[in-house]
Amino acid sequence: MCRIGSIKSKVAFSPSKALYLMLPQQEGHDNSGFAMVMQDLYGIFTPYKDKPLLSLACTQRGAQMVEDFMDSHNWEQVAEWIPVPNDQPGLDIKAMPYYIFRNYDYPEYYRDKPMAEKEELLLDMRLKLREILEKAGEGYVYSFWPDVLTLKEIGDPRDIATYFRLWDDNGCLMAKSVVVQCRQNTNYDIVRYAAHPFFLQGYTLCANGENTFYTKNKEFQKSLHRGYVGFESDSQNFLYTLHYVLHELKWPIEYYKHVITPLPFTEINQREDKDVLTSIRQSLAHLEINGPNTIIANLPDGRMLTCCDSKKLRPVVVGRTDTMVAIASEVCGLNEIMPDRDMSQDIYPNEREVVVIDNDLEVQRWKQ
Amino acid sequence: METIKVRDITKSDLKWNIEYIAERCTMCGSCVSTCTFGAIKAGVMRVDKIFSQNIKPDPQNTHKTIPVIKQVKTLANACVGCGMCAKVCPNDAIKPVRNTDDNRQTLMAHDAGPVKRGGRTNLNAQRTLDHIIVGRISQMTDPSLDSIRHTFDVRSPFGRVLPAKSLPFILKDGKLTMAHKAPPVQWIYPLIFSDMSIGALSTRAWEAVAMAVAYLNEKCGLPVRMSSGEGGMPSKLLESEQLKYMILQIASGHFGWNRIVKAIPKMKTDPAGVLIKIGQGAKPGDGGLLQAAKVAEHVQAIRGVPKATLSSPPNHQGLYSIEESVQKMHLSLNAAFGFRVPVAIKCAASATSVSVYNNLLRDPYQICGGFFIDGIQGGTGAANEISLDHTGHPIVSKIRDCYLAAVKQGLQGQIPLYGGGGIGMTGNAAADAFKMICLGANGVFVGKMLIQLLGCVGNEHGRCNACNTGNCPTGICTQDPRLVKRLDVEYGAERIVDYVLTFDKELRKLMAPIGNSSLPVGRSDALVSTDAAIAKQLGIQYVC
The missing domain is CATH 3.30.70.20 (Alpha-Beta Plaits)
Known part of the structure; x- marks a missing residue:
């Protein structure tokens, strides 16, 4: 079982906090990788919050290919952070030669375009880069978005943190929001793209569990949007549905849960909005999720969300203090990073519940 | 000597x-x-x-x-x-x-x-479904469900499902509301009682099936629907509340529709749907056949015909293209019930089924509420033996082909797929239905199995199959009042009810181990096959 976690804070924090959240949750051979998406960045990225940040891991040739491609498409590099690894012997990490985190400015003719058009361009660029690197076998591109940084690697999370000097808390890499997960795919081939959190146009998501409707989700999502690609993990289905409901259909967030875990017909029929709920259930029947799972998501506006499957087969808990809210698969993670919180305020969402944390750390919860 | x-x-x-x-x-x-x-x-x-x-x-x-x-x-x-x-x-x-x-x-x-008989094909009774196993079992990576303790939502759509972007939603105070009506869709039990007419069946046998349907709906909470068959219905039923369980069939002979149309103003409720029969699996390319021996007085009254052999034409007269069919028949039948009732279509499985399905999926009126495909193993009350044994198309790969054709276009689920013809042939319809659903069907329809539950002894090995003669020894497919008395209607209805209740339990017994609480439509990853050719054709894993 994957353990998943997230932190949303009023004060920027270092990635080590995410590691402290995750490590106590390890069971058995659980911790086989480290992956995080940081949003609302500080530290060295503070001046570039509006400049799209490209996160990728690649070979030297891959780095050159990316550079050539971006140059030829008139993207202007404005900042770059290349981690200097602490490559001490004995570390359990399958590192790539290069990790590049680079801010770009939009091509000149795009700078005055509305954000909606820029969003489409950013996605197209990431998909193109992915295609180029994938075809050549020279690297992986995880996200290309303003104020968002993605880091993924295979190995022991502690050693990965050592390699990237994440334990140093040197203030260079800071954020107010992180979604994190510490496991590489243990069920199928280990592929870097299969490690969640996944990112698409401002939406970040990680999932703990199994989606037994993976095949039907995938077959449907493939034709819904050009950005729904990869499908290396069944957890991507959750992200794509989240994106589809909120970004494409532009439905309020309340309807996401109705899509992935619709109410039974007996309950729908007793509701005033039964026409709407039935229509959603039948039109998006192929986006329904079955199986045990919990998700944590981050939305483009900074809000954080969690909910679980319709039978509550996987756990999740939300803990909070005045300045921070954290979500974790298991409460021991929360105890590590916020031992002094009021535990009686912890929230264990039920199978019909959605919990959303807004940018003021106000917690909203409702039953679907 | x-x-x-x-x-x-x-x-x-x-x-x-x-x-x-x-x-x-x-x-x-x-x-x-x-x-x-x-x-x-x-x-x-x-x-x-x-x-x-x-x-x-x-x-x-x-x-x-x-x-x-x-x-x-x-x-x-x-x-x-x-x-x-x-x-x-x-x-x-x-x-x-x-x-x-x-x-x-x-x-x-x-x-x-030409030799005539009833029953189903005796030459093509091969069982593809028996070479398929539910092979993806939830073990450790995810838990199996408990078929008794957990809740399951065993329902299928019947009606035209709109793509999400076409739903008539408007946002009002942060909530989605319907700006206007969408096409009617009913969520029904995935086992439909197939179209056997009054005429093909004795009135009492038809009544037994109808009684079972009413009982399953009203006492067991299972929204099972029954198709009338081409032959109309008793006026009393047309004017009763139980009409809502019935799918009215219109076939090329239009038998019974005079009475149905006259009853519309008196209907207390809408029927569950209308099924346009273009063809059937037992005798594709051939119309319905009711031999004179079975055209008894009450059949003459319901259908408005004299005592004569009733041969429905092979085609709906006046329709020469699928576009015309959609425009004329679908629209007029939708209009007849105020666009409140799903109108579906039933065709014999054929090498052309995918083309038909594609065409319906792309119709601009979005008006076809279901595509019923009837395979070669479907039964009939009367047909030429040469049709029964030598024409038709197996259903399993055809359902899969149609589903995948929709997937290719991102249109899966918009016109629900129902497959029939041989479902339950070996006695276990739940296994057959489950596998068909995993391959892409929304549900299945059964006919022959129902009359076997009533007492029919006919089978696909040449036993009895005399449904066309009027001499049915079990009183099921005859209009001879002395023979009809052999059928115990209540007892027959009970057997059907018991079977469906068991079917429901067995379906859950298959849903639970693959970890699904709603129907796994298109979950082909749950299936494996021990036959490499079948696995390849259906796109599922070959195992040995």
């Missing part, structure tokens, strides 16, 4: 032989009076014996004439193997035995024109 003529029909020429043990027979006459085909008769047999009672040979003759039961050796009265004689014999003195060694009966029967 008289000279035989070599073309004469003898017992060894017939498909079924009567095995009779005279010593056990009490001459009660039950078998003869039960046999509806006149295949046995009471007769006498000369028994001559020579014996000697002394030590020295002293031959004497006994000459007895004893009463016996004899098989009638004519084609018209050939035994069909129904076994009613054996059922009623108190002493196990008589039974039909299959003559596996002869095909002369079929050959000779052609003297009287």
Whole structure:
């Protein structure tokens, strides 16, 4: 079982906090990788919050290919952070030669375009880069978005943190929001793209569990949007549905849960909005999720969300203090990073519940 | 001894032989009076014996004439193997035995024109579904569900489902509301009782099926729907609340629609749907057939016809293209019920099914509420044997092909797919239905199995299959009032209800281990096949 976690804070924090959240949750051979998406960045990225940040891991040739491609498409590099690894012997990490985190400015003719058009361009660029690197076998591109940084690697999370000097808390890499997960795919081939959190146009998501409707989700999502690609993990289905409901259909967030875990017909029929709920259930029947799972998501506006499957087969808990809210698969993670919180305020969402944390750390919860 | 003529029909020429043990027979006459085909008769047999009672040979003759039961050796009265004689014999003195060694009966029967019969194909009874196993079981990476303790949502859509972007939603105070109506969609039980008409079935057999449907809906909470078949319905039912369980069928003969149309103003409720029958799997490219022997007075009244053989045309007259069909028939039938009732279409499975489905999926009116595909193993009350055995298309790959054609276009689920023809042939419809659903069907329809539950003894190995004759020995497919009395309606309805309740439990028994609480439509990853060719064709994993 994957353990998943997230932190949303009023004060920027270092990635080590995410590691402290995750490590106590390890069971058995659980911790086989480290992956995080940081949003609302500080530290060295503070001046570039509006400049799209490209996160990728690649070979030297891959780095050159990316550079050539971006140059030829008139993207202007404005900042770059290349981690200097602490490559001490004995570390359990399958590192790539290069990790590049680079801010770009939009091509000149795009700078005055509305954000909606820029969003489409950013996605197209990431998909193109992915295609180029994938075809050549020279690297992986995880996200290309303003104020968002993605880091993924295979190995022991502690050693990965050592390699990237994440334990140093040197203030260079800071954020107010992180979604994190510490496991590489243990069920199928280990592929870097299969490690969640996944990112698409401002939406970040990680999932703990199994989606037994993976095949039907995938077959449907493939034709819904050009950005729904990869499908290396069944957890991507959750992200794509989240994106589809909120970004494409532009439905309020309340309807996401109705899509992935619709109410039974007996309950729908007793509701005033039964026409709407039935229509959603039948039109998006192929986006329904079955199986045990919990998700944590981050939305483009900074809000954080969690909910679980319709039978509550996987756990999740939300803990909070005045300045921070954290979500974790298991409460021991929360105890590590916020031992002094009021535990009686912890929230264990039920199978019909959605919990959303807004940018003021106000917690909203409702039953679907 | 008289000279035989070599073309004469003898017992060894017939498909079924009567095995009779005279010593056990009490001459009660039950078998003869039960046999509806006149295949046995009471007769006498000369028994001559020579014996000697002394030590020295002293031959004497006994000459007895004893009463016996004899098989009638004519084609018209050939035994069909129904076994009613054996059922009623108190002493196990008589039974039909299959003559596996002869095909002369079929050959000779052609003297009287094309052979007609009921039942299903006897040549293409292969079972693709039995080579498929539910092989993806939730083990450790995710938990199996508990088929008894967990809740399951076993429902399927019936009606035109709009793509999400076309839903008439408007945002009002942060909530989605319907700006106007969307096409009607009903969520029904994934097992539809298929179209068997009053006429093909005896009124009482039809009533037994209808009773079972009402009971399943009203007492068991299972929204099972039943198609009327091409032949109309009793006015009382048309004007009752129970109409909501019925899918009215319109086929190329339009039989019964005069009465249905006249009843519309008096209807208390809408029917569950309308099913336009273009073709059926048992006799694709051929219209319905009700032979004169079965066109009894009440059938004449419901259908508005004289006593004559009723041959529906192979096509709906006046429709020459699918676009026209959509525009004329679908629209007018939708309009007839105020666009409140789903209108679906039923075709025989064919090499062209995918084209038809594609065409319907792309119709701009978004008006087709379901595509029913009937495979070659579908049953019929009457057909030419040559159609039954030599025309048609297996259903399993056809459902899969249609589903994948929709997937390719991102249109899956918009026109629900229902598959039939051979579902439950081996007695376990739940396994068949489950596999069909995993391959892409939204549900299945069954007909033959229902009448077998009522007592029909016909099978796909040439047993009985005399539904066309009016001589149905179980009172199911006949209009002869004496024969119809053989059918215990309440008992028959109970058997159907019991079967569906078991079906429901068994379906959950298959959903639970793959970790699904709603129907796994298109979950082909749950299936594996032990046959490489089947696996390849269906796009599922081959295992050995």
